[in-house]
Structures are given as structure tokens and as C-alpha cells.
Amino acid sequence: MKIILSRKGFDSQYGGVASPILPDGGITSFPIPSRFGRPVTQLSFRGKPLTDLLNDLVTGIETVHLDPDLHDDSVLREAGWRPTFGQVGSAQSHLANEGVGVGDVFLFFGWFRQVEQQQGRWRYVRRAPNIHSLFGWLQVGDVIKVSSPADVAKRYPWLADHPHVQHGAVIGANNTLYVAADTLSVGGQPSGAPGAGMFRRWGTPLQLTEPGRSRSRWLLPAWMTPGAHMPPMSMHGSPTRWEPAGDRVRLQTVGKGQEFILNMGQHPKGEDWLRGLIETHGN
Numbered sequence: 001m002k003i004i005l006s007r008k009g010f011d012s013q014y015g016g017v018a019s020p021i022l023p024d025g026g027i028t029s030f031p032i033p034s035r036f037g038r039p040v041t042q043l044s045f046r047g048k049p050l051t052d053l054l055n056d057l058v059t060g061i062e063t064v065h066l067d068p069d070l071h072d073d074s075v076l077r078e079a080g081w082r083p084t085f086g087q088v089g090s091a092q093s094h095l096a097n098e099g100v101g102v103g104d105v106f107l108f109f110g111w112f113r114q115v116e117q118q119q120g121r122w123r124y125v126r127r128a129p130n131i132h133s134l135f136g137w138l139q140v141g142d143v144i145k146v147s148s149p150a151d152v153a154k155r156y157p158w159l160a161d162h163p164h165v166q167h168g169a170v171i172g173a174n175n176t177l178y179v180a181a182d183t184l185s186v187g188g189q190p191s192g193a194p195g196a197g198m199f200r201r202w203g204t205p206l207q208l209t210e211p212g213r214s215r216s217r218w219l220l221p222a223w224m225t226p227g228a229h230m231p232p233m234s235m236h237g238s239p240t241r242w243e244p245a246g247d248r249v250r251l252q253t254v255g256k257g258q259e260f261i262l263n264m265g266q267h268p269k270g271e272d273w274l275r276g277l278i279e280t281h282g283n
Contacts, residue, residue, distance in 0.1 A: 001186070002104040003274065004095070005208075005233070005260040006085075008032075008068060009110035009135070010058075017058045018113035018130055020122070025201035029110050029135045030054060034065035036167040042075050056122035057115065065163050068108055070136045071198050078158040083180040083196035085138055086146075086164030088172030091258045096174070098234055098261045103185070105274060106138045106178065106259075109208055111215065131209040132218065137278055138196035141181030152177075184278055187271040191279060199281040206281060210250060218251045223269040224262060225249045234261040 009019050009029035019030045028045050031037070040061050043050040054061060066074065068085035085106060087095060112135070114128040144159075146152050149168030153160035159177070160166065168175055181195035199206055210219035225242060226232035235257045236242075243250040253260070264270035 001264060001266070001271070001274075002098065002100055003262045003264060003270070004100060004104060004106045005262070006068075006106045006108050007110060007258050008108045011111055015058065015061070018111045018124070019135070020053060020057065020115040021112050021133070021202045023114075023116055025203065027112065027133070027135055027199060027202040027206075028053070029108070029198075030058075030061075031064035031066045033061050033063065034163070035063060036163050036171050037063040037065040038075070038161070038163070040064045044073060044075070047073065053122055057124070067163055068106070068136065068138060068196075069162060070108075070138065070196055075161075078160070080156075081158040082141075083138055084159065084162055085178045086162065086171075086176065087178070087259075088164070088175045092174040092176050094234070095176075095259055095261070098263070100140070100178075100259075100261065101143055102140050102181075104140050105184075105186075106140070107134050107277075108136045108138070109134045112202075129209070129211070130215050131207055132215045133202065133208060134199060134206040134277075136196070136198045137184075137282070138178065139181045139184050140178045141195055142179040144177040144179060146175040146177060149175075184275075184282075186275045187266060187268075189275075191275055193278045193282045197282050201281065203281060205277060216253045216255070218253055219245065219248050220251055221269070221273055222247050222249050223264075223267060223273070224251075230267065231263050234259075236260065 014032040070083045109132050112133040113130050114125040115122050116125050146168045149165045152165050184191040184193040208218045209215045210217050235254050241252045
């Protein structure tokens with residue numbers, strides 16, 4: 001099994017601010033601004049317009065790229081909808097070259113910071129750290145090559161408004177969709193968790209960034225350490241990027257890159273970590 005740590009949502013280039021961690025631990029990832037998207041006014045979060053939260057933290061966002069599309073109540077849905085993630089270009093080539101396919105699990109992460117309300121408006125908590133945090137997952141149940149967006153929309157009507165289908169003719173080469181499995185299965189054992197979703201409440205196990213460090217400096221479980229029985233995470237093959245830290249390992253992540261792929265095989269500690277993370281924090 002492969003774990004794909006996939007960077008998504010607002011960043012310093014697209015959006016320019018962190019996605020929010022709410023006072024009760026609720027977490028949502030702001031989809032990046034893009035002409036290959038839909039009006040942000042169509043999106044909801046917890047049954048309310050996403051703009052109620054977004055517009056207090058940043059201005060000028062009109063259309064967004066809802067991808068990965070993980071939650072059924074984000075927008076109005078066609079019958080049969082399933083969570084889906086799309087990728088194109090060199091990033092998709094990287095996924096293909098690493099053999100990512102059915103059964104592998106995307107763990108989506110992004111830039112987050114705690115927020116609070118003051119006088120009815122949302123703002124970032126003063127001195128709250130900027131961190132990289134996991135916010136959702138998707139286990140691949142099907143892979144669809146979008147060579148003809150019209151054919152995909154006809155065959156799968158619930159995918160017609162996905163940005164990689166709706167804008168498929170112009171979004172880029174190697175256009176590919178990863179559709180979620182119905183339920184999570186790890187090590188051949190079915191789980192009680194769905195095949196994809198958003199983590200319902202933030203907690204420190206979702207934090208990648210080492211406390212007190214810049215958000216690109218991560219503290220990970222020690223079983224991820226490259227060695228004889230664990231290939232290095234893609235784009236992180238240099239031993240100088242890894243530093244033992246007791247029962248953890250520090251990693252200095254690369255400045256660029258959307259997907260970091262870890263081929264953990266049937267590593268028992270890795271399987272236990274992945275299953276526990278999703279079953280504990282998943283929706």
C-alpha cells in the first residue's frame with residue numbers, strides 16, 4: 001500500500017492565507033482560487049455558506065477549484081456522487097510513475113491556523129502558529145482517465161460538475177480522476193470508516209509541523225524513517241532531510257511538490273497508524 005501526502009488548499013501563492021481551525025476544532029480547507037472552478041457562493045460548510053467564514057479572512061475570492069471534493073454537503077449533488085480527486089500535468093506523471101492506483105490512500109494536507117470570532121467576525125488567533133495539518137483522506141477505488149470530458153460526464157453524470165470534467169478540455173494534459181472506494185480497507189481488512197472524507201475535528205495527531213518550527217519542518221512517526229525495510233518518501237531521498245527524534249523522525253520537506261509518496265508495503269506499524277488516524281478522526 002502507498003500513502004500519498006498531497007498538498008492542497010490555500011497556500012502563499014493561491015489564496016495567500018491559512019485555512020481555518022475553528023474554536024471547537026472544526027476544520028475546513030479553503031479550495032484554491034481558480035478560473036477552472038465554480039463560484040465560491042455555491043459552497044457550504046456545516047450547512048452555512050462558506051463565504052460567511054471565508055470573506056472575514058480574505059477578500060477578492062470569486063471562483064474556486066473544489067478538488068479534492070470530499071464532502072457530500074459542500075455543494076448540491078447529483079445522485080450517485082462519490083468523493084473524487086483530480087490531477088494533471090507533471091504532478092499526475094509523478095503519481096503514475098510511482099504506480100499510484102486502486103487501494104492506495106491519499107492523505108490531504110495544507111496550511112492551517114486557528115481562528116476565533118470577535119464582534120461577529122472571524123479572525124486569526126493572535127500568535128497562533130502556522131502549521132501543515134492533515135484535513136482529509138481518499139482511498140482509491142477507481143482511476144478514470146479523462147481523455148474525453150464529454151464521455152466521462154455522460155457515463156458518470158455525478159462527475160459532470162467536477163472541475164477536471166467541467167473544464168477538462170483546457171485544464172491540462174494527463175487529466176486523471178481518482179474516485180474513492182466505498183469503505184476504507186487497510187492490510188486487506190475492511191474498516192468501519194468510509195473510503196474518503198474530511199477529518200471532523202482537528203487534533204494534534206493531524207499536525208505534521210513540529211511544534212515551534214516553520215510549517216515545512218515535520219515531525220513524523222519513526223516507522224516512516226528510510227531504511228532497509230522502508231523506501232524514502234518520494235522527493236525526500238536525501239538522508240540529510242531526515243533526523244531521528246526518539247520515537248519520531250524529523251523531516252525537512254521540499255519547497256515544491258504536490259504529492260509525496262510513501263510505499264509502505266505491508267508495514268504493520270504503518271497500517272495501524274493509518275487505520276487509527278482515519279477511524280479516530282474521520283467523519
